[in-house]
Amino acid sequence: MFRFFEHLMLSKKQIALLSIGTSLTFWDIFNVPYIENYASKQIGEISSTLILSAEMLGYFLGGVINGYLASKYGRKFGLLSSMALISMGSLLGFISLNLAMLLVAELLIGIGIEGEVAIVPSYVSEMSSAESRGKNVGYTTMSGFLMSLVVTPIAILLGEDFWRLLFLPSLLLAVIALLFRIKLPESALWENKRYESLRWDKDVVIFTLIWFASYFTGYALFSTPIFSLISSQGYTPSNLYFGYILYGDPLGVVIASVLNDRLQRKYTSSSANLLSAILMIIWPFSGIMFLPIGFAIMFFQGFKFSAMYAYTAENLGTKIRTLGYGIADGIGHLGGAVGPIVFVLLQDHIGLAFSTGVVGIASVISSILIMVFGQITNKIPLDKIKG
Secondary structure, rough: HHHHHHHOOHHHHHHHHHHHHHHHHHHHHHHHHHHHHHHHHHHOOHHHHHHHHHHHHHHHHHHHHHHHHHHHHHHHHHHHHHHHHHHHHHHHHOOOOOHHHHHHHHHHHHHHHHHHHHHHHHHHHHHOOOHHHHHHHHHHHHHHHHOOOHHHHHHHHHOOOOHHHHHHHHHHHHHHHHHHHOOOOOOHHHHOOOOOOOOOHHHHHHOOOOOHHHHHHHHHHOOOOHHHHHHHOOOOOHHHHHHHOHHHHHHHHHHHHHHHHHOOOOHHHHHHHHOOOOOHHHHOHHHHHHHHHHHHHHHHHHHHHHHHHHHHHHOOOOOOOHHHHHHHHHHHHHHHHHHHHHHHHHHHOOOHHHHHHHHHHHHHHHHHHHHHHHHOOOOOOHHHOOO
């Protein structure tokens, strides 16, 4: 069945153009802290925190909404709807006059972002050969994470007076991506399953738990206690040294993208989470190796995404793939909301060093669940894994 559809696989040019939309998605993810910080000077710090909350709520809603639309009406419909939402949200943010407009803008953007996260890896997986599936998903993921290197200098350059211009690249790129996506072919695998009814897959629950635990640790690494930990080791200003170790993240994404089809994704997904946990346990006690170990932690955090984005899509059946992916990643993001809160609470009770290790251990749960329930997927046609 899969070989019958091989002539409909995506070209390298189409993969590259799809990556524009993915880079746009991550632009919006990485620019939120700056928008929140700059907007707080005008609308107040307490009110500005609602901006991040609005986008996080969008993640939760977007995975279910866009995932369902892409399962019901086709991957192409989902790709267009998610990009249209990002475009509308960016336009509203660009012309925003008050907090209410900003909140609606970030909510729309968040819904669109999670739609992209759920649909793009699924679509690329379905429209790639078994031999290149991991690499293609990895490259679209890589384009997004490398955007972290671009957002910071632009945000700093714009400053408090021109922060609304951070919405402009999203708006322009979204329009370009929409025009391109209209010409994309529909997923051949989805076409073959389009008239089947949606059936629940238990692996949706498993991967929701996997992503929840992984995001729990991942987002905790961006919380206030991490900056306190860096300062406690004598590295000040902490935000500067945090920037140094943070470069491990995009490097991990790049390396994983290159190796994604050469190494079994079940094992790389599991080991990246496990190694992050081990390193976080020893990190506060690492002495002169503190910065290199911090860099390595971020490296494995980045490494996991290229592998796990492809691997999640592979472990779900075609009909429910985008909906299941949206649920797993959308609800999984709640772990990213809980992790930093737990980190702060633990810090007050058991100290900064030990709480860092405890928060890191959550990644072990992801690692174990992947090893116990995950399937071998590399070089196996997608319809032969789960149908």
